[in-house]
Amino acid sequence: MEYHVKDLSLAEEGKNRIEWAERDMPVLRSIRERFSKEKPFKGLRISACLHVTTETANLMITLKEGGAEVYLTASNPLSTQDDVASALVKYYQIPVFAIKGEDTETYYSHIRAVIEKEPHIVIDDGADLISTIHKDYPHLLGRVMGGMEETTTGVIRLKAMAQKGVLGFPIIAVNDAYTKHMFDNRYGTGQSTIDGILRATNRLIAGSYFVVAGYGWCGKGVAQRARGMGATVIVTEVDPIKALEAKMDGFLVMPMKEAAKLGDFFVTVTGNTSVIRGEHFEVMKDGAIISNAGHFDVEIDKKALESMAVSKREIRRFVEEYTLKDGRRIYLLAQGRLVNLASAEGHPASVMDMSFANQALSAEYIVKNYKNLEKKVYKVPDEIDREVAVLKLKSMGVEIDQLTQEQIAYLSSWEIGT
Incomplete structure (x- = not known):
């Protein structure tokens, strides 16, 4: 074989x-x-x-x-x-x-x-x-x-x-x-992404600013789990409806250029390219941890980070430390690939x-x-x-109700009014 x-x-x-x-x-x-x-x-x-x-x-x-x-x-x-x-x-x-x-x-x-x-x-x-x-x-x-x-x-x-x-x-x-998508993306990605970050860094999430880029089903899951662990969660979005939903769900919502100044942890889950870019690295705090849970390793602009860094080293398994000219250190997890599968088990x-x-x-x-x-x-x-x-x-041993014939007739009728 x-x-x-x-x-x-x-x-x-x-x-x-x-x-x-x-x-x-x-x-x-x-x-x-x-x-x-x-x-x-x-x-x-x-x-x-x-x-x-x-x-x-x-x-x-x-x-x-x-x-x-x-x-x-x-x-x-x-x-x-x-x-x-x-x-x-x-x-x-x-x-x-x-x-x-x-x-x-x-x-x-x-x-x-x-x-x-x-x-x-x-x-x-x-x-x-x-x-x-x-x-x-x-x-x-x-x-x-x-x-x-x-x-x-x-x-x-x-x-x-x-x-x-x-x-x-x-x-x-x-x-x-x-x-x-309602279960795998929300509950699976939510839990496994946090798991991957913790295994890679062993850092405390409680009390941190946790930035989630993208509020689709995966983003919702990550945001919910991060909040559950005690983080203040910031959501960045380009879709006004999803941004409104994130706001109504109780999360802070702002552009990435503002979130970049606050974040301790960053996770991209957009499916798009260059979501975190050079302009964002420029204002991140020393020790910021960035990761990706979208499919491809394009959501974080690694080339920009490389060009801005004066040195780079693997400080822990799946953790690369980029030192910038002003001495700030930014930590990239799992080479920008899927952190939940690279440093955890998915x-x-x-x-x-x-x-x-x-x-x-x-x-x-x-x-x-x-x-x-x-x-x-x-x-x-x-x-x-x-x-x-x-x-x-x-x-799971769960039983649910079944529609009665009366209910079926009611739902399929237009004659019955108030």
Whole structure:
């Protein structure tokens, strides 16, 4: 079996951690049990470009149980858990091409490795896999039934491709499922980002000024968790509606040029580029800690920081100290990459249970419906979203009410007034 991982001797620890995560993924487990009987992916190849974590491992195992030939590579050079990658190869016979800390050349060689397996279905997180197929492997476009995209950044890229008429196969935006973005983005990113900052710095958040750039679902989660730990939270936004929401939620709202003067901690979660720039570094206080929880390492202008610094050193693992000309020190976490996956373990399994249940069911939906789908970006079908919610509630022992026939008639009637 062809693969490229760091060290197979790490596999035992990875296997134990995969099993530990599986205990908190009852929805995916129930889907796996059905897949193992029905084999919806029999004879099909699935290539995935995702964060190689314990939760992702359980998704890959589920797809393989469904009859697929599965190949996995990393969607971020720093997010791979090497023990998990090794365990998938050694114990589950799933080829993995991912090594934590790999350089850009290796990263794309791994993406090419899973593309060259000529997949029928692709699963992406950030759209690097899908965009590489379109740029370098156009002859495969007619063979791919469809794909799924996991994150906001990737959905933005793919919608742009669809608008320009260059998208070569249908995509389901798993990121936009309610049971994904309302829970994974808010609770998962919220908790794991704080976890990553704490593991990297061991600094106290209580009593600090904590700046969150962007108030989408991820930003909401980070802001809520930082406030819960005792920080005064400042939100920066470009969208007036989101800014108003942040204000009404009780957070300080101001431009980054003002927030930069106050912040002790900074987290970017916008999906855009150069959110924290040279003009902001110029006014930051000595000891400011900056990090990113958006998908790509472009939200913090690292080139500007490099040009302004007179020295740079790694003072702790995942913490780079930049000393500026006036002696102020600014600390960049995880090279500006996803701090929650680089210096921590990413989202808790119980949250990823819903996200990856959406992935698994969306893959099945593509197999059943790809002939009738256009080359555009689709939302996750409502029936899948609701099925995931029902399964999650059932696994939590939660029951809810059902509409009565009278209520159904009332909601569907226009004749009944006051």
